[in-house]
Amino acid sequence: MSAKDRTRPGEIEAALPERTDARVVFIGRIRTPFKTRDECPRQGRIDGPVCRIEIDEPWRAALKGLEHYTRAEALYWLHEARRDLVRQSPKSDGRSIGTFALRSPNRPNPIGLSLVEIVSVEEGAVNVRGLDCLDGTPLIDLKPDSCAYTPPANPKKDA
Amino acid sequence: MSAKDRTRPGEIEAALPERTDARVVFIGRIRTPFKTRDECPRQGRIDGPVCRIEIDEPWRAALKGLEHYTRAEALYWLHEARRDLVRQSPKSDGRSIGTFALRSPNRPNPIGLSLVEIVSVEEGAVNVRGLDCLDGTPLIDLKPDSCAYTPPANPKKDA
Numbered sequence: 246m247s248a249k250d251r252t253r254p255g256e257i258e259a260a261l262p263e264r265t266d267a268r269v270v271f272i273g274r275i276r277t278p279f280k281t282r283d284e285c286p287r288q289g290r291i292d293g294p295v296c297r298i299e300i301d302e303p304w305r306a307a308l309k310g311l312e313h314y315t316r317a318e319a320l321y322w323l324h325e326a327r328r329d330l331v332r333q334s335p336k337s338d339g340r341s342i343g344t345f346a347l348r349s350p351n352r353p354n355p356i357g358l359s360l361v362e363i364v365s366v367e368e369g370a371v372n373v374r375g376l377d378c379l380d381g382t383p384l385i386d387l388k389p390d391s392c393a394y395t396p397p398a399n400p401k402k403d404a
Numbered sequence: 405m406s407a408k409d410r411t412r413p414g415e416i417e418a419a420l421p422e423r424t425d426a427r428v429v430f431i432g433r434i435r436t437p438f439k440t441r442d443e444c445p446r447q448g449r450i451d452g453p454v455c456r457i458e459i460d461e462p463w464r465a466a467l468k469g470l471e472h473y474t475r476a477e478a479l480y481w482l483h484e485a486r487r488d489l490v491r492q493s494p495k496s497d498g499r500s501i502g503t504f505a506l507r508s509p510n511r512p513n514p515i516g517l518s519l520v521e522i523v524s525v526e527e528g529a530v531n532v533r534g535l536d537c538l539d540g541t542p543l544i545d546l547k548p549d550s551c552a553y554t555p556p557a558n559p560k561k562d563a
Contacts (some may be wrong), residue, residue: 259462261429266542267481272512300504302510304417307490310505317504320479320515322426331466335557338487342523342556345459345476345546346469353431356479358517365526383425387504387512396446397501398494402444 249282250327255341257332261353271383273300275321280380282325288348290361291364297375298384305369312366316390319361319376322383326397359384360390363379408441409486414500420512430542432459436478439539442483447507448486448518448536455520455535457543462527471525475549478520479537482540485514516541519549 252258276297279285286293298319299309311317330340330351344352361373371387411417433457438444441481445452447488459467470476481532489510520532530546 257465264429265424265427266430267483267544269426269428269513270421270423271425277494287557288550294496304490304503306416306418307503307512308500308505309491309500311502316507318517320513320517324426325470329462332468335555343468343470344463344466346473346548346557348547348550352545352547354467354479356515356545358479358547360479360548360550372462381434385426386515388507388517389505390509391447391507391519393516396494396507398446404407 247351253334253337255332255339256330257341258329259331261328269322269385270323271385273298273384274281275376275378275384276335277376279378282379286377289375289376291362292366293374295364295372295374298371298373298387300369308366308371311318311363313370314389315363317361317391318370318388319359319373319384320386321357321378322385323350323355323357323378324383325351325379326352328353328355334390336364337385356385406407408436410497412493413435414491414493414498415489417429417488419494428481428544430481431463432457434535434537434541434543436535436537436539438537441538445536447533450521452492452533453525454531454533456476457530457532457546459528461465467530470479470522470530472496473548474522476520477547478518478532478543479548480516482509482516482537483542484516484538485511486510487512487514511558512520515544535560
């Protein structure tokens, strides 16, 4: 564990249970210009650098139709994060905030989520802006932005 | 598998690999008025019914500070979804769309994501509007809405 990963004054740890309630399968990886965590922005910006989301087989066929959208939500696994902090002290000032009131990568299920702008969709890859993650971060999902999305199926009676 | 889960004409299956690349731990559950999938809306609505997100120990302490936000992102595991469809036919008309161009629950990692409005934060629970999931859906994460969020730590040089 590097110095920056040490528990700070005021932070509260809670060991992650050993159980596996669901299993995640990595479906690709994200190529970004950020080679270390210090280089990663705290939040992705829609005017940030172009990053490349590479999709593995057999999921490349699942990109069909994404080219009709301008924005998408990318979900990825923050593989270097701690999973055992329930209170964190972002300013290292002895005061702590709950993990669910932070967008810190350190969380019991370290899933990163960014709203990205789609620059282009290729065979097996998507170029986007708006990501904040390390180069090589594993991809777990990609879906059209909920704001722009209209379900293609007929509305149910609730809609 | 019920009739509605059968593969439709035009849909493409790809078996999910057996591997576990990352393990998810359920941290609570979501109480909604939707007792069957037919009752679930296709998308949650901010003016929809109040639902209750229950947090298990040891993560209740992680709620501290969430009361300062009006909106949050809830991530949950769509435990009844299929994970083996790369092309889906929402209208059952023989035409199919890629899974990453849909917000269907059926996806390789069936993670649901809703932007919710926070009604109240209690000890160990959050009441919200905007969810679309089945009663009893396992919770995997909760974080402040990215639009309203300003990281509490000092900005990095990129910001």
